[in-house]
Amino acid sequence: MLWLLTRLRLLRLVNLFGAVSRLSFGAKSKRDAHRPQRTGTGRKKGVGLLAGLFLGGMMLFGFGVMAKQSLRNLHHTLVVQAQIDAVGGADGVSEAGEKFRQTFERTAVEPVLLRATTGLIALLWVVAVCNDLGTRELARPEWDMEWLVTLPIRMPTLLWARLAERSVTSLFALLSLLPLLLVLAWQQVSPGWLVPLMALAAALPLFALAALLRSVVDIGLRLRLAPARLRNLQALMSVLGLLGxxxxxxxGSSQGASLGVSMVSESPGWLLWTPPGLVVQALYAGTPWQALVLLFAAWAQAGLLLAAGVAWMHRQLRHGLLSGGSREAGTRGPGVARSARGGWQLPLRSPVQRRELLLLARDRNFLVQTLLLPVLIIGSQIVLNGGTQALGQLFSGPPALIASIAFGLASYMLMLSAFQTLNTEGAALWLLYTFPRSVGSVLRDKAALWAVIALAYPVGVLLPGALHMAPGAGWRYLGLGLLALAGVPLFSVIAVSLAVFASDPLAQERSARVRPGFVYLFMMLSGFYGYGLWAAAWWQSLVILLLVGLLALALWQKANDALPFLLDPVASPPAQPSVADGLIAATAFLVLQLMLSALWRVFQPDRPGAGVLVSFVAAGALTYGLARLVYWRAGVKTLPSLLGRAGQRSAAVREGLLWGAAAAGLGAAYLLALRQLLLMPEAGAAVAPALRIGLAWLCVLAAPVFEEFIFRGLIFAGLRRSFAWWPSAAASAAVFAVVHPPVSMIPVFFLGLCTAAAYERGRSLMAPMLVHAVYNAVVVGLQFGWPGR
Known part of the structure; x- marks a missing residue:
């Protein structure tokens, strides 16, 4: 029985590690797209086990490094610093500092260090128990004990098997206690094969006691508390476990005294004679016999407590598992009756938003993780490492720090809420497809709701920061605050969109319904936007804001295309150009230019001007060819037309020349105004005639062909599938302007509007190419001079 339960639990952990290790972003090959997929659990392969072992080893190593730093910090704060204060003088400080560098030698341990180490072990043990109780297993309607009791074995044997299984399969206890005991054994015991045995012998009684407390609470509370109260307790345990x-x-994360060091150093003396204190004394013992006696005492205490716990649980279960009536009641609660009598209603427009808030209020664990967890994570880091005075100093810091913390709170909250919009539906996701409205509109209401809720976090941080802001930093703080606030609705859209691709509603396990790769992608995009808050120049922040905004539109469009096929394991959305394709093509165009330009400088360092022309034309041709190849293989039929139909070419030429004259007129006026203000001198005299010819070819022929294919044929046309002309033209023109130098953003933005209008009216890419060519010819001619001049 012991081996059966332990093997089942270990297999489950391996499967979960394997699910986490598959960092796939949902891409499927064309061969697998038309193949029926199984909805059950497939045959497990060895790669999942290897990935799980690798991740587990990396986590143990990371916790081991932190454990070593914690012991060093305790020794330095409680022992070395006390000797420095007692000796005094430069010689005393030098001698104590040398002893600190030679720390962890096998000498008699100070009583204060012994108590502090015991307190740290006890704190980590409590953290492991709270985190185990804070998992969703406590509040699940199904209880594995209900089928375990049907096995043909006696109840005491089943309970002992349950304790043994939970003792060796608790990840929280393994990661929190074992690394610290390993480091302690390595420093206090002679290195060799005895070290892991001593650490394991010291850890097992603590693991068993953690499993005992978890099982006692699990059985006792399930028999007495309703599921709603169990969810409340689960949420409380998750918060306590996180804070602990x-x-x-x-x-270990802060040098010198901190709140954690002060707490563990004040541990009571009687704690030394409990199992945590006995195992610490065993590892600090001077002789092996003393260590064995202390370990035996720890095992004896743990055995007595385990026997008493098993007897108590056996008594609790003497009348069966369901005697407490812990199932959900079917009667209406008083809150429903008051609502039926026309009580107070939330002033929300959409029923979807009211339902989302109702589900949030009912699920205590989701409520805590969504609204409270971001504040606890960031606030506890500040308070525990810097003290309560660090909060006051935080608002006196640089404006970029306050803005980044404000946006970080909101983005973390969105990752835990808006990112779960489809996952929270669970097996009832198909009901959304029966509503008399599109699923996309339902997700739009959810994105708006979570954006409004998430805005409370940056507002709550930015307002106190404005009161403590130093004089002279007001305008910069206002700009960064607005930038942080603008990122909240954008990342709400991004989170909801990525949730469509990250969701796997056909997965049997709840933990496998979200592909973790998209969570990391959301974090990476949040970090990219956070970089904009620290950018040195304003135009860099503006570029990042526009790119993230266009990315949000692209992801939203792709999500809406995929929604009708979310529950179909065979079919997929039809292939058609989108905004995302334009962003990918623009990125590829830029990267290829940089790579080819670097290669040119290696082989032709004396001809940089020709390198610019060659790298631009080659990168544009490669991007255009690769895009056409991808579209051809995907079977896309609605590609942007280069010349259009025969009957439309005259109209395309007319629109191109008309809008080109308008764009060129504004560009010439803007350039002449800059010269009159002495902001842009004429550069024609410094440009060689051969380079002028290259610039003419580049700006009048190459740039219109390749750039218009990307920005109008892909980005504008992709936006036009989902939005009206004006927002589509403005978005494509904005991203077209930000990839140019800041001094030319205004006329280039107007050029983007003119090319979008010409493409809309001319129905082919020839029209915006003519607009672009005319504009570049006039502006380059005025700035650098014509080749024959």
């Missing part, structure tokens, strides 16, 4: 973990991490 950060409190323990503060012992």
């Amino acid at each position: 973990l950060y409190l323990a991490l503060s012992v």
Whole structure:
């Protein structure tokens, strides 16, 4: 029985590690797109086990490094610093500092260090128990004990098997306790094969006691509390476990005294004679016999507590598992009756938003993780490492720091809420497809709701920061604050869009319904936007804002295309150009230019001007050819037309010349105004005639062909599938302007509007190419001079 339960639990952990290790972004090959997919659990392969072992080893190594730093910090703060204060003088400080560098030698341990180490072990043990109780297993309607009791074995044997299984399969206990005991054994015991045995012998009684407390609470509360109260307790345990973990991490993450160091150093003396204190004394013992006696005492205490716990649980279960009536009641609660009598209603327009808030209020664990967890994570890091005075100093810091914290809180909250919009539907996701409205409109209401809720976090940070802001930083702080606020609705859209691709509603396990690769993608995009808050120049922040805004539109469009096929394991959205394709093509165009230009400088360092022309034309041709090849293989039929139909070419030429004259007129007026203001001198005298010819070819022929294919044929046309002309033209013109030098953003933005109008009226790419060519010919001619001049 023991081996059966342990094997089942270990297989489950391996499967979960394997699911986490598959960082796929949902891409499927064309061969697999038309093949029926199984909805059950497939045959497990060895790669999942290897990936799980690798991730587990990396986590143990990381916790081991933190454990070593914690022990060093305790020794330095409680022992070395006390000797420095007692000796005094430069010689005393030098001698104590040398002893600190030679720390962890096998000498008699100070009583204060012994108590502090015991307190740290006890704190980590409590953290492990709270985190185990904070998992969703406690509040699940199904209870594995209900089928375990049907096995033909006696109840005491089943309970002992449950304790043994939970003792060796608790990830929280393994990651929190074992690394610290390994480091302690390595420093205090002679290195060799005895070190892991001593650490394991010291860890097993603590693992068993953690499993005992978890099982006692699990059985006792399930028999007495309703599921709603169990969910409340689960949420409370998750919060306590998180706070305790950060409190323990503060012992090693901060140099000198901290709140964690102060707490563990004040541990009571009687704690030394409990199992955590006995195992610490065993590892600090001077002789092997003393260590064995202390370990035996720890095992004896743990055995007595385990026997008492098993007897108590057996007594609790003497009348069966369902005697407490813990199933959900079917009667209406008083809140429903008051609502039926016309009580207070939330002033929300959409029923979807009211339902989302109702589900948030009912699921206590989701409520805590969504609204409270971001504040706890960031706030506890600040308080535990810097003290309560760090909060006051935070608002006196640089404006970029306050703005980044404000946006970080909102983005983390969106990752835990808006990113779960489809996952929270669970097996009832198909009901959304029966509503008399599109699923995309439902997700739009959810994105708007979570954006409004998430805006409370940056507002709550930015307002106190404005009161403490130093004089002279007001305008910069206002700009960064607006930038942080503008990122909240954008990332709400991004989170909801990525949730469509990250969701796997056909997965049997709840933990496997979200592909973790998209979570990392959301974090990476949030970090990219956070970089804009620290950018040195304003135009760099503006570029990042526009790119993220266009990315949000692209992801929203792709998500809407995929929604009708979300529950179909065989079919996929039809291939057609989109905004995302334009962004990919623009990125590829830029990267290829940089790579080819670098190669040219290696082989032809004396001809940089020709290198610019060659790299631009080659990168544009490669991007155009690769895009056409991808579209041909995907079977896309609605590609942007280069010349259009025969009957439309005259109209395309007319529109191109008309809008080109308008764009060129504005560009010439803008350039002459800059010269009158002495902001842009004429550069023609400094340009060689051969280089002028290259610039003419580049700006009048190459740039219109390749850039218009990307910005109008892909980005504008992709936006036009989902939006009206004006927002589509403005968005494509904005991203077209930001890839040019800041001094030319205004006329280039107007050029983007003119090319969009010509493409809309001319129905082919020839029209915007003519607009672009006319504009570049006039502006380049005025700035650098014509080749024959």
